Amino acid sequence: MKLNQKLKNILFQVSAIAILAAAVMHSFDTTIAKYMLIAGAAGFAATTFTTPYQGKSLRGKRLFNIQIFSVLLVCVSAYLMFVDMRGWVVTLLISALLTLYCAIALSIAYKKEQQGEKE
Secondary structure: OHHHHHHHHHHHHHHHHHHHHHHHHOOOOHHHHHHHHHHHHHHHHHHHHOOOOOOOOHHHHHHHHHHHHHHHHHHHHHHHHHOOOOOHHHHHHHHHHHHHHHHHHHHHHHHHHHHHHHO
């Protein structure tokens, strides 16, 4: 179980670095950046979809659904970059902001839920 979670964390981190590198590399070499963003989006989607929210609070489930929407925006960004449309920057930025918000808020919601169960 712990090995599986470690692999998911490694895949998530590698995917995040690939997405960031693809966004930066697009200025220099667009063909490599396109495929790197697709690979990063696939890894990001795989880790997000296979790691559901473990709590029972409605807020946590809502935040997880926002995170799913963020994954879909990364996939849209990969498509837009692949067909050479400039909208990929906006969708990737929105996705990054939603992912950041969800990462912070989900950990807080899960901790509050765990504290509520202990009492």
